[in-house]
Structures are given as structure tokens and as C-alpha cells.
Amino acid sequence: MSISRDRLYRVSHAALIGANLLVFVALLATAIFIHLENGWAKPVFRASEEAFVHGTIGTELMPLAVAQVLPDLFPEDFQPGGPQAGDWIAQFGFQRTGEAADKGALPIGFAVSHYRPGSGAASPVPFVGFSCALCHTTRIRETADDPGRLLYGPGSVSLNLFAWLDAFQSAILAREPAAPGGAASREPPYRLTLTTISKAYAAKTGRELGIAERIMIWAWLREIRGRIQAGLPRFDAPFGDGRSRDPAVAPTGPTRTQPFRTLVRTVLDRPGNDMPVYTKIATVYSEDLRRRAQFDGTIADLYARSSLAALAAGATITNMALPEIAHNIRSASDFTSTLRPPRYRDMFVSAAAGLDPARLERGHAVYRQYCTACHGDREAVGGAWKNGPQTGEVVPFATIGTDPERVLFRHYDELAERMFELFPASHPFHFPREDIWPQPGEEQNVAIRGYVNAPLDGMFLRAPYLHNGSVLTLAELINLKKRRDVFYRGDNFYDPEDVGFRSPDEADTRNYFRFDTSVRGNSNRGHDYPWAYDDPARNTDDLAALLDYLKSL
Amino acid sequence: MRTKPPADITLPQFTLVFVIFGVLAIFALLWPETTQQDLALGRTRATIWVTSVMLIPAFVLFPYRTLSPGVANLAHLFWTFAYLLFLIHAYWAVFIIFGGVGNTFRQMGALIAGVNFLLVLWWGLDVILLWTMQATSPAAARFQIATRTFTFLVFAITLIVLRGGPVRTLGIALTVATVLAVVIRFWVRDRDAEYVPVA
Numbered sequence: 001m002s003i004s005r006d007r008l009y010r011v012s013h014a015a016l017i018g019a020n021l022l023v024f025v026a027l028l029a030t031a032i033f034i035h036l037e038n039g040w041a042k043p044v045f046r047a048s049e050e051a052f053v054h055g056t057i058g059t060e061l062m063p064l065a066v067a068q069v070l071p072d073l074f075p076e077d078f079q080p081g082g083p084q085a086g087d088w089i090a091q092f093g094f095q096r097t098g099e100a101a102d103k104g105a106l107p108i109g110f111a112v113s114h115y116r117p118g119s120g121a122a123s124p125v126p127f128v129g130f131s132c133a134l135c136h137t138t139r140i141r142e143t144a145d146d147p148g149r150l151l152y153g154p155g156s157v158s159l160n161l162f163a164w165l166d167a168f169q170s171a172i173l174a175r176e177p178a179a180p181g182g183a184a185s186r187e188p189p190y191r192l193t194l195t196t197i198s199k200a201y202a203a204k205t206g207r208e209l210g211i212a213e214r215i216m217i218w219a220w221l222r223e224i225r226g227r228i229q230a231g232l233p234r235f236d237a238p239f240g241d242g243r244s245r246d247p248a249v250a251p252t253g254p255t256r257t258q259p260f261r262t263l264v265r266t267v268l269d270r271p272g273n274d275m276p277v278y279t280k281i282a283t284v285y286s287e288d289l290r291r292r293a294q295f296d297g298t299i300a301d302l303y304a305r306s307s308l309a310a311l312a313a314g315a316t317i318t319n320m321a322l323p324e325i326a327h328n329i330r331s332a333s334d335f336t337s338t339l340r341p342p343r344y345r346d347m348f349v350s351a352a353a354g355l356d357p358a359r360l361e362r363g364h365a366v367y368r369q370y371c372t373a374c375h376g377d378r379e380a381v382g383g384a385w386k387n388g389p390q391t392g393e394v395v396p397f398a399t400i401g402t403d404p405e406r407v408l409f410r411h412y413d414e415l416a417e418r419m420f421e422l423f424p425a426s427h428p429f430h431f432p433r434e435d436i437w438p439q440p441g442e443e444q445n446v447a448i449r450g451y452v453n454a455p456l457d458g459m460f461l462r463a464p465y466l467h468n469g470s471v472l473t474l475a476e477l478i479n480l481k482k483r484r485d486v487f488y489r490g491d492n493f494y495d496p497e498d499v500g501f502r503s504p505d506e507a508d509t510r511n512y513f514r515f516d517t518s519v520r521g522n523s524n525r526g527h528d529y530p531w532a533y534d535d536p537a538r539n540t541d542d543l544a545a546l547l548d549y550l551k552s553l
Numbered sequence: 554m555r556t557k558p559p560a561d562i563t564l565p566q567f568t569l570v571f572v573i574f575g576v577l578a579i580f581a582l583l584w585p586e587t588t589q590q591d592l593a594l595g596r597t598r599a600t601i602w603v604t605s606v607m608l609i610p611a612f613v614l615f616p617y618r619t620l621s622p623g624v625a626n627l628a629h630l631f632w633t634f635a636y637l638l639f640l641i642h643a644y645w646a647v648f649i650i651f652g653g654v655g656n657t658f659r660q661m662g663a664l665i666a667g668v669n670f671l672l673v674l675w676w677g678l679d680v681i682l683l684w685t686m687q688a689t690s691p692a693a694a695r696f697q698i699a700t701r702t703f704t705f706l707v708f709a710i711t712l713i714v715l716r717g718g719p720v721r722t723l724g725i726a727l728t729v730a731t732v733l734a735v736v737i738r739f740w741v742r743d744r745d746a747e748y749v750p751v752a
Contacts, residue, residue, distance in 0.1 A: 023575030
């Protein structure tokens with residue numbers, strides 16, 4: 001069939017006009033998209049407590065719709081103790097608000113925003129990240145029947161975040177069972193898909209996912225799966241399948257994190273797998289009393305400390321610069337500056353009523369002799385905390401004798417400089433180089449590394465004790481009682497007599513994590529003040545009196 | 554030395570340049586959505602990359618503009634649409650990243666910010682004169698050559714010297730292509746001058 005020259009011209013002419021129109025429409029659509037995008041994330045500038053509890057710190061992890069159904073889709077990952085051990089919130093130690101209206105809602109510390117993970121770009125659908133309250137909120141309960149008291153400030157007694165992250169990654173990478181007779185070279189499809197999420201979401205909420213939700217979930221799934229897979233050669237695969245809470249898999253356990261594993265991966269681009277650095281989640285009362293933060297006192301500036309904590313929890317340099325996220329981090333930090341602990345006498349009324357004033361005075365004398373210089377004391381009038389002359393100083397680990405792994409881990413020498421370089425001068429969380437240790441030239445000086453003398457206000461709420469959470473009670477910390485070599489962690493009940501947490505003799509549904517103090521990084525030795533347990537001078541009456549006085553702080 | 558202003562632009566000529574411009578602009582504005590980096594910064598970077606890509610044919614064709622009206626039209630179209638991409642870049646850099654002209658000077662420093670703003674104005678003036686004056690005088694030619702030389706130097710130095718990474722490759726490509734085009738043009742012109750046709 002021949003085509004006339006005129007016809008060819010008309011067709012090509014129409015094609016060229018069509019191409020121009022197509023490009024014009026695409027440009028227009030792009031402009032409209034960007035205009036709409038600007039309205040997706042309206043910054044919210046919260047008051048300080050609100051920022052602490054609900055404000056995102058840049059750790060967006062997944063779309064809200066996914067967070068609502070993921071545990072239902074992967075019970076083998078999110079209910080490792082079996083259905084009888086409770087839902088995923090209970091099994092990983094998250095906290096509920098306790099209000100009836102919140103039944104089925106996400107736990108405290110799951111912040112909802114319209115920022116995408118990593119970039120902080122605006123999203124048309126809500127994403128779930130973390131607020132400060134995720135880690136720094138706990139519920140103190142004495143018995144199973146006790147509804148307990150929810151407190152902002154103390155490190156969570158029960159949260160096993162690293163185990164939950166293992167379960168999360170396992171769910172993202174889970175595949176369908178291999179088909180019988182299928183090609184061995186071909187991997188089965190992933191279980192978590194847009195389709196499975198859509199079906200589960202519709203079944204749970206009675207609502208179909210919208211087009212924007214579908215697009216964002218599809219894009220998120222590609223991105224996060226790609227990122228986890230890209231990291232597998234360096235970081236290794238998650239365990240999942242009910243093993244996430246196993247101490248051999250996630251040795252951090254409840255109440256603790258491995259903050260430097262994340263920072264080493266983020267900042268140095270190294271695996272960070274061979275570092276037994278476990279630190280309990282910090283209690284963040286009265287941060288205004290602390291000249292230096294972190295257990296080793298390496299950071300002076302409160303905002304710098306908070307921004308590095310956010311970075312360790314998954315925030316990025318990019319999204320921490322967003323006005324709302326920067327405000328949340330600063331405002332939540334301000335909240336912890338002036339947040340004061342409740343008093344023992346108000347929380348444990350009957351136990352406090354039984355305290356003998358004479359013994360309290362004797363305990364105070366012991367405290368003044370052995371503790372005040374390093375930790376400070378409450379003023380007699382008004383009860384405000386007053387730091388001691390050595391509060392805020394770093395005691396070398398060789399002197400204090402506690403587990404040294406926290407200050408001897410690989411990369412310790414280079415992290416400070418690299419973290420400083422991470423925040424350019426124009427960044428909201430840029431800090432002076434002198435605010436972070438070790439200073440240039442002192443990187444290799446191991447002798448100056450140690451642990452900082454901290455104020456002890458609200459001491460009864462700072463359990464478990466020592467930086468690695470290896471001592472469950474104050475009675476053991478002051479060597480009134482022998483420190484346990486092995487105990488069990490989970491959602492432990494509070495012990496107002498020994499001041500700290502109770503542990504069963506063997507694992508149970510509630511306390512599943514075997515804490516072995518002989519494991520590297522878990523040592524419970526050191527800080528033998530006033531006396532070591534085997535010191536002949538040890539006076540148990542004085543120690544019992546000291547324990548009573550410590551309750552009053 | 555005379556200029557060759559745009560004239561009788563054909564639909565294929567316009568389509569070729571406009572489609573390339575559209576694809577590059579859409580890529581620069583949407584590609585950063587797929588990355589983990591700061592979206593505004595990603596758009597700012599991507600728009601300067603695509604401006605550089607668009608400038609390559611503009612620089613390469615410019616020395617040959619007197620050979621035919623078609624070449625001249627394409628050279629001017631690429632030059633003009635490259636400027637539109639550069640304006641998108643400048644908008645994102647000045648108003649989204651730095652938050653205004655004053656802040657741009659404060660954060661970039663007077664020298665770099667000054668050069669960038671001079672480029673916006675000078676290149677813009679050139680484009681306006683190109684399409685409105687239709688001038689063919691030697692003065693107009695000198696002005697066009699000066700504008701392109703300045704633009705070339707700013708892009709080449711920025712991409713090769715001031716920026717590292719993969720974008721340096723783009724800068725090298727732009728420089729090599731432009732220099733080659735100019736050298737070949739002079740070489741061909743010299744040969745033309747030596748060639749005496751036999752009557």
C-alpha cells in the first residue's frame with residue numbers, strides 16, 4: 001500500500017503537534033503535582049510536652065496503613081511468644097496510653113506525620129515514625145493486677161526495639177513458600193505486596209486504600225526492600241520467625257539499645273556488627289542539671305545529644321533540617337530540661353510511710369560521705385537538686401571499674417570527628433567541635449575514657465542500674481545485696497523495697513530475655529561504693545539506711 | 554562577523570528542542586522524588602545538570618549557525634530552552650534552598666552569588682534580544698559570543714573544578730564537545746579561505 005507524500009506530511013505534522021502537546025501537558029501536570037505536593041505536609045509546631053510525646057523526630061519508617069496491618073500479616077514475626085503472650089505491643093514492650101478509646105491504636109511514641117522516610121519529602125498519605133516518648137516513657141507496675149503509672153522521662157523498662165526492628169525487616173523480606181517442583185534458581189515471590197496489604201487493610205478497617213495510598217505504599221515497598229537488601233551483605237539478614245527476641249539474635253534486650261551500631265553504619269558506612277556496646281535507654285529527667293550527656297559524657301550540648309539520638313533511631317541529616325522536625329527535637333529536648341521526677345513518697349505511699357526518719361538521717365550521712373561529691377544531693381530547704389563538686393566529671397573506666405565496652409569499642413576514636421562533620425555549619429543541629437569528645441589529638445588516649453558522674457534525682461526511677469542495665473535494683477548497686485549473675489528481662493514488675501525491678505528465677509511469658517552478666521558488654525561489676533560486696537568493712541546497716549535515703553531522692 | 558537570528562523556525566526544529574527540554578525538565582523535577590536525598594536540593598542539582606545537557610548542543614551548534622538557517626534555529630532554540638531550565642534551577646536555588654536573594658548572597662558568598670546572578674541577567678538579556686531585535690550586526694555577534702563564552706566558563710569551571718563526582722564527567726563532556734566544535738569550525742573556515750575554486 002503506497003502512502004501519498006501529502007498524507008505522510010499530514011501524519012508527521014500531526015505526530016509532531018501531538019508530541020508537543022504531550023510534553024506540554026506533562027509539564028503542566030508536573031507543575032500541578034509540585035504545587036499540590038507543597039500542601040501535603042503542613043508543619044505543626046508543638047508545645048514541648050506535645051513534641052516529646054507526638055512529634056516526629058525524622059524516623060519515619062512506614063505508611064500508617066502498613067503499620068496497622070503488618071503485625072496481623074506476620075504473626076510469626078510480631079508475636080514471637082505465641083498468641084497467648086499478647087499482641088505485638090505487649091511482646092515487644094511498647095506502651096499503650098491505657099485509654100479505652102485507644103484500643104487497637106498504635107502505641108505511645110509512634111508519631112504520625114506526612115513526611116516520607118529519609119528525604120522528609122512531603123507525602124499525601126500519613127507515615128509512621130517515632131517520637132522521643134517511644135523510648136523515654138515507661139509504666140511502673142508492681143503486680144499483674146496493677147494498672148500501673150505511666151511516666152514520661154524514664155527509659156522504657158520493657159521496650160525491645162532492636163528485636164522489633166529485626167521482626168520488621170524479616171516481614172519485609174519474607175517470601176512465599178517455594179512451590180513444589182519449582183525452579184530452584186527462581187526465588188518465590190515476596191509475601192508483603194501491595195495486594196496483601198490492601199486486602200488486610202480492607203479486612204481490618206472496612207475501607208479500601210485510596211489511589212494515593214496505593215502509590216505511596218508501592219513506592220515505599222520498593223524503596224525499603226531495596227535498601228534492606230542492599231545492606232544484607234554488610235549487615236546480614238534479619239532472623240525473624242519468632243527468634244527476634246532471642247538474646248543470641250538481638251542481644252540488646254529490653255530497656256537497652258546498641259546506639260553505636262546504627263551510628264557506625266550511618267556515619268562510617270561500616271557494619272558495626274562486632275561491637276558489644278549495650279546501653280540502657282537513658283532516663284531524661286532534669287537534663288538541665290547535666291553539663292555533659294551520654295553515659296561517657298562525650299557530648300555537652302543538649303540539642304546535639306538529642307539530634308544524635310534521633311540519628312541513631314533512624315532520622316537523617318536531611319530530614320532533621322526540616323522546620324517541623326528540627327522544632328520537635330529542640331522542643332522535646334527543652335521538655336526534658338525541666339522535666340522533674342515524681343517523688344518516691346508520692347508513688348509508693350505505704351512503702352514510704354514505713355521509712356524510719358532516724359534511719360533516713362543515718363542513710364543521709366552515709367550518702368554525704370560517699371556519694372554527694374560525685375552525684376549531688378537534694379537541698380534541705382525546697383528539695384531542689386544541687387550538683388556536687390564532681391558532678392559532670394568523667395571518671396576513667398579503670399577507676400570506676402564498670403564494663404568498659406561502652407568506651408572501648410572499635411571506631412570510638414574516629415566517631416566524634418565524623419559526627420561533627422556530619423552536621424554542616426548551616427544545619428540546625430550543627431554544634432561546636434569542642435562539644436563532642438574525644439577532642440582532636442585525644443582520640444587514642446584510652447586513659448581519659450570513662451563514665452560521667454550523673455545527678456541522682458528520681459534515682460528510684462533510673463533502674464536498672466549502670467550504663468548497661470546490668471544491675472536490677474539499688475539494693476544490689478550499693479552492694480547491700482549480692483548482684484545477680486543472671487536474671488530475666490521483659491516487662492518486669494517494680495520492687496519498691498529493693499528499688500528496681502523483680503526478676504523470676506527462670507524465663508516466663510512476661511520476662512523472656514535471659515540477661516547473662518558474663519556475656520561481653522553485660523558485666524555488672526564496678527561502682528563498688530561505699531564498699532564492695534566482699535569488703536570486710538562493708539556495713540549492712542549503713543547500706544540499708546543508705547538505700548532508704550536513696551528512695552527519697 | 555554577523556549574527557544569524559532565528560527565522561522561519563519549522564515544526565520539526567521546535568519539536569526536537571521542546572521535547573528534549575520537556576523530558577529533561579520533568580526528569581529534573583521528578584527524579585529526586587525517587588531518592589532519599591533532600592527533595593529541594595535534589596531538584597536544584599538536577600536542574601543544573603539538565604541545563605548543562607541542554608547547553609551542549611547549544612554550544613556545539615553555535616559556531617555553525619552561519620552555515621544554514623536550520624542550524625542557526627536549532628542553536629538558538631537549544632540556547633533559549635537551556636535558559637528556561639537554568640531559570641528553574643535559579644528559582645529553586647534562590648527561593649527554595651536559600652530563602653531569598655539576600656540569604657543567597659549571605660550563604661553562597663558575594664563572589665559566587667554575584668556571578669550566578671550576573672549570569673541570570675546577562676543570559677536573559679541575550680535571549681530577549683535574540684528573539685526581539687533580530688539584529689545581525691557585528692556588535693550583536695560580539696555580544697552573543699561574549700555571553701556564550703561567559704556562560705561556558707561558568708558552567709565548565711563549576712562542573713569540573715568546583716563540583717566533584719559524576720557531574721564532573723558532564724562538565725568534561727560539555728567542555729570537550731564545545732572546544733572540539735569551535736576548533737573544527739575554525740579549521741574548516743581556514744580551509745575554506747585557502748580553497749580557491751577553479752573557474
